[in-house]
Amino acid sequence: MPYVNIKVTDLGVTRAQKAELIAGVTRLLQEVLNKDPASTFVLIDEVNTDNWGTGGEQVSERRKRLGH
Incomplete structure (x- = not known):
């Protein structure tokens, strides 16, 4: 039962990007560790x-x- 915690700043991370992170990490754990x-x-x-x-x-x- 893997648990992955991703920490990012709250600057402009979209809902779609978060969904992609969740799907990608899940897929990686399945491919690499057969989870x-x-x-x-x-x-x-x-x-x-x-x-x-x-x-x-x-x-x-x-x-x-830095003027951002």
């Missing part, structure tokens, strides 16, 4: 960019600094 898709769980957490950091900086602040 039953019916017992595969995929959870996508969308994290606010204030709560996500890289290089010692919040992504929200980094994006402002």
